[in-house]
Amino acid sequence: MESQFIPTTPEEVRRRGWKNLDVILISGDSYIDSPLIGSAVIARVLEKDGYKVGIIAQPDIHGPADITRLGEPNLFWGVTGGSVDSMVANYNASRRKRHKDDYTPGGENNRRPDRAVITYCNLIRRYFKDSAPILLGGIEASLRRVPHYDYWSDSIRRSILFDARADYLLYGMADQSVLDFAECMDKGADPSGLRGLCFISKEPPSDSQNYEQLPPYESVVADPYTFARMFQTFYQNNDPLTAKGLYQLHGDRYLVHNPPAPYATQAELDAVYELPYQRAQHPYYEQQGPVKALETIRFSINSHHGCYGECNFCAIAVHEGRTVRWRSQDSIMDEAEALADLPDFKGYIFDVGGPTANMYGYECGLKLEKGACSDKRCIYPIVCPGLKPDHSQHLELLRKLRHIPGVKKVFVGSGLRYDLILADQKHGEEYLKELTEHHVSGQLKVAPEHSQDKVLNKMGKPGHAALLEFKERFDHLSRKAGLRQYLTYYLIAAHPGCSEADMRKLKDFASHELHISPEQVQIFTPLPSTYSALMYYTEMDPFTGEKLFVEKDMGKKEKQKRILTEKKPR
Numbered sequence: 001m002e003s004q005f006i007p008t009t010p011e012e013v014r015r016r017g018w019k020n021l022d023v024i025l026i027s028g029d030s031y032i033d034s035p036l037i038g039s040a041v042i043a044r045v046l047e048k049d050g051y052k053v054g055i056i057a058q059p060d061i062h063g064p065a066d067i068t069r070l071g072e073p074n075l076f077w078g079v080t081g082g083s084v085d086s087m088v089a090n091y092n093a094s095r096r097k098r099h100k101d102d103y104t105p106g107g108e109n110n111r112r113p114d115r116a117v118i119t120y121c122n123l124i125r126r127y128f129k130d131s132a133p134i135l136l137g138g139i140e141a142s143l144r145r146v147p148h149y150d151y152w153s154d155s156i157r158r159s160i161l162f163d164a165r166a167d168y169l170l171y172g173m174a175d176q177s178v179l180d181f182a183e184c185m186d187k188g189a190d191p192s193g194l195r196g197l198c199f200i201s202k203e204p205p206s207d208s209q210n211y212e213q214l215p216p217y218e219s220v221v222a223d224p225y226t227f228a229r230m231f232q233t234f235y236q237n238n239d240p241l242t243a244k245g246l247y248q249l250h251g252d253r254y255l256v257h258n259p260p261a262p263y264a265t266q267a268e269l270d271a272v273y274e275l276p277y278q279r280a281q282h283p284y285y286e287q288q289g290p291v292k293a294l295e296t297i298r299f300s301i302n303s304h305h306g307c308y309g310e311c312n313f314c315a316i317a318v319h320e321g322r323t324v325r326w327r328s329q330d331s332i333m334d335e336a337e338a339l340a341d342l343p344d345f346k347g348y349i350f351d352v353g354g355p356t357a358n359m360y361g362y363e364c365g366l367k368l369e370k371g372a373c374s375d376k377r378c379i380y381p382i383v384c385p386g387l388k389p390d391h392s393q394h395l396e397l398l399r400k401l402r403h404i405p406g407v408k409k410v411f412v413g414s415g416l417r418y419d420l421i422l423a424d425q426k427h428g429e430e431y432l433k434e435l436t437e438h439h440v441s442g443q444l445k446v447a448p449e450h451s452q453d454k455v456l457n458k459m460g461k462p463g464h465a466a467l468l469e470f471k472e473r474f475d476h477l478s479r480k481a482g483l484r485q486y487l488t489y490y491l492i493a494a495h496p497g498c499s500e501a502d503m504r505k506l507k508d509f510a511s512h513e514l515h516i517s518p519e520q521v522q523i524f525t526p527l528p529s530t531y532s533a534l535m536y537y538t539e540m541d542p543f544t545g546e547k548l549f550v551e552k553d554m555g556k557k558e559k560q561k562r563i564l565t566e567k568k569p570r
Contacts, residue, residue: 005033005282006043007054010069022051023182024073026124028082028089028116028140029103029293030285031057033278035335036297038138039080044275045175051075051182057285058104058111061119064127073132075185078178079120079166080138083293085528086116087152093494093523094554095152105281106289114152117141121164133167135181136160142171142319145198146234146248146257147220147227148528149537156221156537159248159255161200169198170261173305173320175272177261195240196261201254204247210259212237214248217255224538231534232542238318241371263325269305270331279342300351300413301335303327303397307355308363308378308387309417311449312460312531313495313524316355322372324359329397333404340406347407350441352398353414358421358431361393380460383423391424391431398439411441415490418446418470419462429473436477440485444474447490450498451509458497458535458548468513488520493560495524496535496550503563510564518564523557 007013008031013021023046027039034040043053054073059066082089082103089112092098101109113119117140124131144150144160161169168191170177177196184191192199205211212233214220220227230248237243238260246257264272279298281291304326307316332352339345354360364378364387372378378387401410412435421428435444450456451464471487478485489510493503510518526533534542539550551557 004276005031005278006040006047007070008056008282008284013054013070016052018052020052020071021054021073022046022075022186023053023078024070025053025055025078025080026059026067026120027055027057027080028086028112028120029057030105030111030291031055031282032103032291032294032297033280033282034294034297035273035275035277036300036302037083039078039082040277041175041272041275042078042137042178044277045178045272046182048275049179049182055282057282059120059123061113061123067123068127072128075182076133076135077124077131078135078137079117079124079141079164080136081116081140082112082138085140085143086112086114087150088525088527090114091152093525094558100292102292105285105291107292115163117144117160118164121166125165133185134164136164136166136169137171137174137178139315139319141169143315143528145169145171146214146246146255146529147217147230149227149526149533150528151526151533151536156227158217158250159198161198161255162250162253167199170196171198171319172196172260173264174261176264176268192256193258194261195259197258199256200250201256202252204254205245205256207245211245211247211256214246216249217251218249224540228534228538228540228542231529231531234529235318235531236374239322239371242374260321263321263323264305266326266328269325269327273302273327273331273335279339296350296413299339299345299349301332301339301349302354303332303352303357303360303394304354307359309356310377310380310460312458312535313492313527315527315530318529320355322378323367324354324363326360326393329393329400332397333400336401336404336407340404345406347409349401349407349410351413352401352410353412355414356417357412357414358391358394358416360397362388362390364388377460379417379419380462381457382462383419389420389424389428391421391427395427395431395434398434402438409441410439412439413441413445415445415447419466422466422469432473433477436474436483436485437481440483442485443488444485445488445490446470449490449492450495450502451506451513452498452502455495455498455502458541459492459495459532464509464513471514487514489514489516489518491518491521491564493521493523493564494551494557496532496539497541497548498524498551498560499549500556500560500563503560507564517567521561521564523561
């Protein structure tokens, strides 16, 4: 029986009876046909709507063999750097080359080029001189759609549309807006009015009342304060219910940034996850070696999109959005039953979650009606009373999942916000009890990031009191259930505002309060289009304008990490 992967070879195209393709997607990841892989989702969504789609994964950039093997698409090329920004995938926080890549066959980091989106666009232009339009998407394009601080060149780079010389960019999740774009291309219509779209224009938008002008790129590069002002305007215009469009001069041309596309409805989300994913690596690439990412995502379930955490160092707010949208329980149950039917399923679902696992099933009613607040956040510095955390739906879902025939264990592998559990007066204790007894695989991930209030303030994270209360409850419930299990803490060194003295205090806190010698410690990486990257570049607090200590010496960053991880001599 022929596999039903999206075609990646000419033979597969011919077997389907097609002479050519409507859309060809280029990805920095190996082709894993999974609902947790963006290029696979976009391909399946387009396929469902009747478009002939092909995927070329990790093409060789040194010659024409890969990029030309499927010919030229009728409608457009879709280019993504993959599931991770290519510079993050290729370099660690010390700017050293990573040797491993979980999305590359064999695990060796030798197939994803630096600045993959730009490189792949250049590759297309080299071998297809008058090509079909090039559309950018995925997290690398989404986070670099406006001028942004780039840590690896230590500079403000212009919108990736200009550097890639692409025609259009769809930002955010784009699983619905890509259909609108494809329809425009199919009908020969102008897509420039589509929400969620960015493009380059010789003129500013004619509908100036619904657009706000950003300072010119040249002004942003020249002055950190202007860059900070630009970023604030950009960040505040990311909610589909309230956002204006944006436009900005780059030289003598304009970047036009249309307002965000509407968030997918629950029915639309469910439909995306019902598509016929093979939940495997395409055989063409599998013969080159397995991908490590598949070990986890093959038996994991994505329950929702978005996050209202808005941590300053995290890119989710400007990519997935600050409003949480969740799938129906029936849709998730159907997916779990499909996993249980797979021949190599051993009874373990490794994760049911999203950016943060326990944000499933509840949102602020005011936000759903009027959009995210411009003057406050949902859970920082405290959990907003308007949010009303309610873990009952996630609790009910987990109970249903663990009773599916063939399922032995359902783990919650995504991180948790413990402050939300503590704030849920009705169901928080019951949720934590069942989580502790049934859904922890020995270790439960939490991300306090630090212990010192002045650093946590710059991160947009809660104080350490909530962590200690949660730890006490978790340890008590684990002992009561007769289980030896622990909390795993993610911590960050060298975030803006953090000094060596702060790391020593964190070391003492970890030793005396958490009773651990930390191992899960990362040196802070300034991700494009995040508040923390803005702090790193400008060396000021964007909310107060105050000067901020930022450690930029690489050796001293490493020292901050060592302060936390070095074992004390006995």
